[in-house]
Amino acid sequence: MAGKFVGKPIPPQDAFLKATGTAPYNYDIELPGMLYAKLVTSTVPHGRIKRINVEEALKVPGVVKVVTGKDIPYMVGMYAGDRDLLAIEKVRWVGHPVAAVIAESLEAAERAAELVDVEYEELPAVFDPLEAMKPGAPLIHEHMEKYRRLPVFKPVPGTNIANKFRVVRGDVETALKEADIVIEEEFHIKHVSHAFMETQNVIAHWHLDGTIEIWTSWQNPNPVRQIMAESFGIPYNKIIVKIPFVGGGFGGKAGLGWEALVAVLSREAGHRPVKLVLSRKEQFTSGACREGFHAFVKAGFKKDGRFIAYDVKYVLDAGGYADYTVNVGRAVAYSADGSYEIPNIRCEAYTVYTNKVPTTALRGFGYSESHWVLEQVIERAAKKLGMDSAEVRRINLIKPGVSITATGERLREDVGNPRKVLESILQEIGWGKPSEKPKEPWKIRAKGVALLVKGPAQPPKAPSSAAIKFNEDGTINLLVSTGNFGQGTVTALAQIVAEEFGVPLESVRVDWIRDTHSAPYSWQTVGSRGLFTDGIAVLNAVKDAKRQIFKVASEALRCPEEYLELVNGEVRVKGKPWMKIPLKDIVMGYSYPDGTSIGGPIIGRGVYMSVHTTNLDPETGQGHPTIFHTYGGTGVEIELDLLTGEIKVLKAVQAFDIGRVINPLLLKQQFHGGFIMGMSIALFEEIKFDERGWVLNPNFTSYYVARIKDVPPVVEKFVETPQADGPYGARGVGELTMIGVAPAIANAIFNAIGVKLNNLPMTPEEVWKAIKAQRPDLIEKAVKEYQKKMKEVKAVA
Amino acid sequence: MREITLTVNGERRKAMVKDNELLLDVLRDKLYVKSVKAACWRGECGLCTVLMNDRLVKSCLVLAVEADGAEILTAEGLVKDGEPSPIQKAFIEKGALQCGFCTPAFVISSHKLLTMNPNPSDEEIRSFLSGLICRCGTYNQIIEAIRGAQKAYASR
Incomplete structure (x- = not known):
């Protein structure tokens, strides 16, 4: 489908107000x-x-x-x-x-x-979720059974467990015994802040x-x-x-x-x-952040690289309340298998209260955590098997139309092309080719890759709707309630409407205020769902409006509807383009020369309803959790300073199978922005608590967020395998762009020097300690190289 | 309370202020210059950056009384006859904004950089703008926007 607007790099419609500083934020309103x-x-x-x-x-x-x-x-x-x-x-x-x-x-x-x-x-207070799970731990919510919760969540009253969730498929015990190698590891992630700029x-x-x-x-x-x-x-x-x-x-x-x-x-x-x-300090200490996280893993592989068994227990440090984090505790389990088909799998996830800052969803929730674990497991297994990790990934990748996920879902044929994603990253990053040698001999360069998949973590019934309201002059008010907090979804929705009616983009307006009274319902704006769900609702609204328009035009032009077409904002008789009526003469009703009128104001309505998603079985987690799966991945080339433990990303590649590019400029923003946020969380960010649960760094001096000086060039690879039920074939992507960054960086280091980085963030101190513990020879050698260089410098001086 | 006079975006404005009042609060709450944002209130995020007597300052670190008599320029002031300035146009075209909350600060800072040096190196851009935070991560597009606008500044 050739597009006049769809597929074009169109700046966000509200960019003018933002660039001129005149966009009203809630913070500005009195x-x-x-x-x-x-x-x-x-x-x-x-x-x-x-x-x-x-x-x-x-x-x-x-x-x-x-x-x-x-x-x-x-x-x-x-x-x-x-x-x-x-x-x-x-x-x-x-x-x-x-x-x-x-x-x-x-x-x-x-x-x-x-x-x-x-x-x-x-x-008595408890700060560690592993302690909080033990019998006899101080109870933080004594009466959780009385809370008005969604029934799919299963708290364990009398404990601190806010939700327990399991996904079981196959026979993991037997498969672990049959495995040729078993990887056994622990992974840990610290709390991080969303650090949105408007508190x-x-x-x-x-x-x-x-x-x-x-x-x-x-x-x-x-x-x-x-x-x-x-x-x-x-x-x-x-x-x-x-x-x-x-x-x-x-x-x-x-x-x-x-x-x-x-x-x-x-x-x-x-x-x-x-x-x-909220002040920034209150945002850190009274608002909710992303949970802390522990994972305990056993993963079994056959000699030929097949991933046959995955046994993983996740424990989430949810803090004082876990209102949204209980859903993180589901997503982390049903996404455990990532982009791979693993026949035997058992994941248990515990969302646990502690006396720390409460927690909630953060971009890619559950999936960031599960992929931090899974993608490193693949890398470790490859080394143990003596195989190229890219090959281990290829061997285990899901096959569209054939593979079954951890929750027992058979993947649709047009689910996406993870193989193409992987190959495009490998090619761009120069996989298998050595990096250029850094100038300083105490530094090393390395390449790493991580794949990922994600769908929106939402209840099975999570509808959207849209309305298209024509004005007297033929311009269009597009009414949606999906949010617009930087992603630009509403611009993409406006592009779709302009495309469908053949009107200028300026003729389609989405108001900048979302409200529950005048905009049609949309369940939430989360999980990268907006373009997919509200896009379908918008296309259905277009269809509905067109039907009304053609009905009037058919009567006015005395011609059956099937012989009419909508081109450039006019309804025309096919083959007789001179027989036409401009939209503006129809959308408020058509008037004949004698003044008699037919039709009336046009309002198109459209809905989206999730297809085939189900509740998950309470014992086995089997079912269809998400409305689509977007496959993608991240590749990085990094430089590691062995003297300081500092990691610098030199180059990044982001590849995602988004089905169909609606707006490459907005898509590029997500690819870059997600990489930068992912890198910042991977390398810098940690909310630090003292032994009494006080946040030690509730500010941007001691909680460092990536700045412009930290950012590498990012190469975008758009893979387009259209999905039949997506708007123009598109899938969502916004959140996904940060999920692969941390494991790609950790994999680069493991690849190059075999040092395992199981904990986030990978701050210089933590990285240096890991190298010191696992490869002290590298540090000794680096120090010698450094001393040699300093001597040379002195000699020259 | 004492009266101060500011020239804000070319217009002379007066305000009654307390000795401990911040320039940030006076601009936002008394003069309704709402492009000046705040996200940390302690000089870390740079979102309240304005040009004061042609120098970039973080208005949360300036007392209003210190600014008495000063000329203040903000993102709104770069607009002429409803037309965005070249740097603002470049931010729009290159998609150098997402949520937009930090954008006025990046716009006024980039404007200052380009008036000082219409042909900055990547390193100069990075060093000049590292006092500001964009959580959406539009940094690479901001560099593109500066590149896109520099011709207009060179010919001024």
Whole structure:
């Protein structure tokens, strides 16, 4: 299908406003009569609240009210339902919001918040999920069985296990015995922050008639409304959630944020609008981050390279609440087999509460973790087998239309071409060819590859819908509620509509505010699903609008519908292009010369509903978890300084089978952006806790995020195997682009010097310690080389 | 409280400020210059960067009273008659923005770089812009945008 717009590198439609600094973000919005809220947060990791003294705080001029948990004892949540709005009776981590001060100015709220005096009775705390799983560990949620959770999640009451999930296929015990080699390893990942630039912030106005108006920096309005309506028992249509421009999400603005709390604060403050903006420190300590993670693996291979058995236990350090992380604990298990067909597999995943900062989804959740493990297992096995790791990957790659996944899903024929992905990476990175020698002899260069696959981790029923509303002049308002926090999906959706109607792209407008009242429903904007799900809904809306248009045109042109076509914004009689009506003369109804009119305003509607996805069997995890699988991979060439342990990425290759490129400019942004975020998390990022659970680095000085100086060139490889049910054949990709980065880097180092890096992040200190432990000879040699060089330099001087 | 005068994007503006008030807050909350963002409030992310008397400053590290009498230029001020400036056009064309929250800071910083040096090396660009964070990772496209705009600056 040749496209006038589809397939073209079109800048995001909102780029003008962003580049000129005039795009309104939630952070920029103020409502008349607005008050400001400030949180008071826990200073102990686990404790009962004995007393909260607010007298001094109330004396601060401008303070309207101080609200505490016992005033608003609601439990909320998307999946696990384990969140309070403010701590009720007890606190579960340092940073747990205990009270909120509402004042006429932020300054007054901040001053008063410091004067709220909270007395705690400390309880024994537990920070390590492996300890927290043991019998007799301090219980963090004593009554988890009472929480309003989604039934697919299985907490273990009386323990700290928020969800237990298993995927079992084949006979892993026997297969491990039959294996020629067995790889046995542990892997660990530290907590990381989403570090979206716009911190979470909300304005809520609980109107006198009970209508709740929310303005929020969030990924999608519908889950916010759903969770608030269900938790408060309020009809959905009395909650209106509006989302303007959003300064980044990365999964950290999915589900529910602070909206329910701020809504209640507005009610408590006499129905005035209230705004809460998290500081960066609060974002690190009171907002949710990505969980910490442990994996224990046994993997069996035959001599010929076949991967026959995979036994893996994952333990997720979920922190004080695990509302979204219970779903991470599912995704990590059902994605365990990655791009490979492994006949015998057993994965157990435990999502475990600890007295640390709570956790939630982060770009690629579950899959980043499972691939960090799996892709290194492949590399280790290849070395042990004396084989090229690329060959081991080829041997085990899934076969479209034939292979069965870990959850027992037979992959569709047009699922994608992982082999082409792999070969294009190998070719671009120069696999098998030695790297150029670095100038400094204490450095080495190396190449590494990781493959990956991902689909959206969502419930089986997760629909989307779209409406196409024509205006009097023939321009189009495209109504969708899928979010726009940087990915540019809505630009791609507008391209599709412009393409289908043959109108200029400028004629199609998606408003920059998403809201639950006027936009059709879309379940969430997560998991790289937007273009796929909402794209299909948009195409169906196009079809519906066209049907209405042709019906009117058929009557007006006195010609059966099948002889009509829509070209360049006109309905024409095929073969007689002079017999035509411009869209604008149809979309509000067609008028004959005598004034009689037919038809009426055109609104096209379309839906997307997940096809064939199912719940997973509670015992074996068998079923169809995702609506598509996108295959891809990352290749890197890195330089390692053996003296310091510092890793520098020199070149990166990103290849993904996205089915069909709708907009190569936006796609390139994702390929680069995902690589950079993945590299930053792989090499630099770790939320550090002290022994009492305090976050030690809640700022961008000691929590380092990649800067422009750290970034290598990135080569993009678009593989296009169209999927029959995707919009123009396209699949989603946004999140996937960061998943392969960390294992590709670790594999490069293992390839070159056989040093295993099982833990993230790969900071210079950790890498150096690993080399020192595993290959001390390399460091000794490097030091000698360095001393030799220094002598030469001195001699010259 | 005392009155200060700022020339913001070519327009003389007055504001009543406290001695401890930040330039960032005065620009955003009193003068409604909302392109000036904040993400750390302590000089680490660079998103509140503005040109003050032709020098780049992080407005969260400047007291409003220190800026009394200063000329302030922000991303909004680069627009002439509704037309984005060459650097803004290049950011749009090269896709050098995703969520856009950091974009005004990168735009004004890149503008300053190109006015000083219309032909910077990659190393100079990287070093000049490393005080700013873009979490979406548009760094490579920002370099392309600077390359795309440099001709316009060379001919000025």
